Amino acid sequence: MKVILQKDVPALGDAGDIKEVAEGYARNYLLPNRLVIVANESSRKAIEHQKKLIKIKKDKRKKASEGIAGSISGLEITIPAQVGEEGKLFGSITTMDIAKQLKEKGFTVDKRKIQLDAPIRQEGEYTVSIKLDEGINASVKVIVVKE
Numbered sequence: 001m002k003v004i005l006q007k008d009v010p011a012l013g014d015a016g017d018i019k020e021v022a023e024g025y026a027r028n029y030l031l032p033n034r035l036v037i038v039a040n041e042s043s044r045k046a047i048e049h050q051k052k053l054i055k056i057k058k059d060k061r062k063k064a065s066e067g068i069a070g071s072i073s074g075l076e077i078t079i080p081a082q083v084g085e086e087g088k089l090f091g092s093i094t095t096m097d098i099a100k101q102l103k104e105k106g107f108t109v110d111k112r113k114i115q116l117d118a119p120i121r122q123e124g125e126y127t128v129s130i131k132l133d134e135g136i137n138a139s140v141k142v143i144v145v146k147e
Contacts (some may be wrong), residue, residue, distance in 0.1 A: 087123040
């Protein structure tokens with residue numbers, strides 16, 4: 001069955017793509033959740049218009065992300081923490097702590113967009129990357145100091 005994706009569906013495609021899927025998958029999951037519409041001539045014309053609108057929204061999000069990335073890049077965040085012997089922290093610094101500090105500086109960033117391999121457990125300086133929309137990345141310097 002040929003369908004046109006209304007929204008981005010993981011492992012299937014992006015909004016506006018025309019895909020061939022199994023009838024059961026379309027009938028039982030995709031159509032009831034309004035993720036797709038059945039591909040026919042009238043829906044193809046409607047989807048062309050929708051593709052233009054999606055492209056405009058993506059461009060707008062990309063421009064906003066570039067602005068945020070430009071202002072966040074090179075930013076230094078100082079996080080005070082309780083430090084024990086040998087510079088080890090009592091607890092750890094997580095993405096939530098970094099997002100909270102960014103919010104205090106005036107930047108609202110979702111904690112899931114902050115790329116941190118493992119929680120920070122040592123006192124020192126770290127470079128943390130933030131993955132913004134549309135493949136734009138920014139890096140922030142996080143300094144963990146003794147409280």
